[in-house]
Amino acid sequence: MRKNTTWLMIIVITLYSNYALSYNISNIEQKLNHQISINPKAVFYEIESLLVDPELNVNLKAILMVLQSEVAYFIDQPEHILKYSRAALATGLLTDTWHARVLISQSRGYFQRGQFNEFYATANMAVIKTEQYNLSTYKISALVERAYANNLLGNNDQAIKDLALAIKYLELMPNVFDKAIILERFSAVNKRLGNIKVALKYQHQANIIYEKIDTPHYLSIGYYNLARIYQAIENWQDASVWMLKSYRQALKDKNKLNQAFSLSRLSEYQNNLGNIKEANKYLNEAIIAADLSASERVKIHVRKNMAKILAQNKAFIECKTLLLETITLAETYQMERDKIELMQMLAETYFSLGDFESAYITLKSAK
Numbered sequence: 001m002r003k004n005t006t007w008l009m010i011i012v013i014t015l016y017s018n019y020a021l022s023y024n025i026s027n028i029e030q031k032l033n034h035q036i037s038i039n040p041k042a043v044f045y046e047i048e049s050l051l052v053d054p055e056l057n058v059n060l061k062a063i064l065m066v067l068q069s070e071v072a073y074f075i076d077q078p079e080h081i082l083k084y085s086r087a088a089l090a091t092g093l094l095t096d097t098w099h100a101r102v103l104i105s106q107s108r109g110y111f112q113r114g115q116f117n118e119f120y121a122t123a124n125m126a127v128i129k130t131e132q133y134n135l136s137t138y139k140i141s142a143l144v145e146r147a148y149a150n151n152l153l154g155n156n157d158q159a160i161k162d163l164a165l166a167i168k169y170l171e172l173m174p175n176v177f178d179k180a181i182i183l184e185r186f187s188a189v190n191k192r193l194g195n196i197k198v199a200l201k202y203q204h205q206a207n208i209i210y211e212k213i214d215t216p217h218y219l220s221i222g223y224y225n226l227a228r229i230y231q232a233i234e235n236w237q238d239a240s241v242w243m244l245k246s247y248r249q250a251l252k253d254k255n256k257l258n259q260a261f262s263l264s265r266l267s268e269y270q271n272n273l274g275n276i277k278e279a280n281k282y283l284n285e286a287i288i289a290a291d292l293s294a295s296e297r298v299k300i301h302v303r304k305n306m307a308k309i310l311a312q313n314k315a316f317i318e319c320k321t322l323l324l325e326t327i328t329l330a331e332t333y334q335m336e337r338d339k340i341e342l343m344q345m346l347a348e349t350y351f352s353l354g355d356f357e358s359a360y361i362t363l364k365s366a367k
Contacts, residue, residue: 028060032067037177038215040074041255047071062091066098069105073112074217076257076295079333081109096133100126104138107145111152112297114337120149127162140169141182148189156193163189180209180218184225191229199229216253220246224262231269240269257298260290264302271309283309296333300326304338307345316352323349340366 035043047068051061065088072080085106088094094102103126110119123145130139147162163186170186173179183206191199207222227242243265250258263286271279283306290302303326310319323346330339343366350359 029063029067033177036067036071036074037213037218040071040217044068044071044075044077044080058091059093062088062093063098065091066094066102066105069102069109073105073108076112076297078109078112078297081105081112085109096129097135097138100129100133100135100138100142103129104141104145107149111145111148113334114340115334116149116152116337120146120153123149136169137173137178140166140173141185144170144182144185144189148185148192151189151192159189159193175205175209175212177209177213180206180222183209184222187225187229191232196229196233199232200226203229216249217255217258220249220253220255220258220262222246223249224258224265227265227269231265234272236269236272240266240273243269256289256293257295260286260293260295260298260302263289264298264305267309268305271312279309296329297335297338300330300333300335300338300342303329304342304345307342307349311345311349311352314352316349320346320349320353 032043032047035046047064050056050064051068056064065084069081069084069088072078072084085102088102089099089106103122107119107122107126110116110122123142126142127139127146129135130142143162143166147159147166150156150159150162166182166186170179170182173182183202187199187201187203187206190196190202203222203226207219207226210218210222223242223246227239227246230236230239230242243262247259247262247266250262263282267279267282267286270276270282283302286302287306290298293299303322307319307322307326310316310322323342327339327342327346329335330342343362347359347363347366350356350362
């Protein structure tokens with residue numbers, strides 16, 4: 001009888017501990033999710049401080065690492081997306097839902113790094129996981145990410161199939177923050193497929209959600225993406241209008257990363273409109289903002305844009321020097337897509353300088 005009572009007590013304590021942990025995770029997630037929709041950068045540092053606590057429960061730590069990988073995507077930190085997603089998976093403690101979430105997050109890390117084969121493989125695993133355990137909400141995200149990866153790899157028929165399936169579920173989602181993120185990615189794939197009206201429709205829907213939340217961080221990104229859609233059809237005037245709105249929201253957010261991206265694109269658009277003085281002004285401001293940010297990706301981006309303008313103005317020696325420096329930066333931070341594009345630009349620069357051998361060698365090594 002005493003033995004049975006002891007086992008009963010152990011079971012009760014275990015059940016209570018699991019319930020308490022579940023309640024704790026739910027509370028923390030709810031609190032952080034609200035903060036993520038307002039100020040993801042602040043949440044990133046808050047989670048960092050929680051993760052170093054030696055008393056932190058291992059299950060809770062695994063969940064926090066998943067959340068941190070998601071937050072890292074919102075603040076453009078691919079190295080942290082991959083660091084924390086890999087660490088969370090390595091614990092072996094994730095439930096099916098959290099496992100699916102971390103795969104989606106990890107796939108976005110590979111996307112930001114330009115590693116498209118890994119992007120596809122991870123997004124595909126996320127789709128399989130969500131289908132296996134009937135995780136319909138996360139299946140939408142997984143399908144959109146896989147569609148994006150298929151498009152980047154040239155498999156447009158498969159991308160279109162995934163998008164057609166995703167939209168059936170996406171239309172039924174309530175207009176909440178998570179939906180806006182998916183809408184944004186859905187719009188981006190459609191832009192790449194040339195479905196401009198569809199891309200505009202769903203990016204506008206995402207922006208309406210951001211406007212209701214009234215969050216400068218995501219409004220800056222939403223307006224930026226809208227400008228990029230107009231860029232795709234070379235409507236430089238409308239692109240400039242929306243990109244200026246993006247920049248103003250980034251100023252309001254005091255976000256150097258988003259300021260740099262917006263200023264760099266504004267420079268590009270003004271250059272295409274023939275406003276060279278304005279273009280140079282915006283580009284110089286973009287480089288200053290980029291160097292004050294924590295993102296290596298934006299530092300590469302603004303320098304790539306500067307190289308394009310130098311080439312357009314036939315300043316090929318300066319362009320070559322800048323490209324060589326930026327390629328080193330891209331190699332250091334494993335930005336594969338940027339590295340390839342930069343090397344192609346360098347090959348064109350060598351060609352313009354009459355150095356045909358270097359142009360051939362560079363172009364060959366860029367593949």
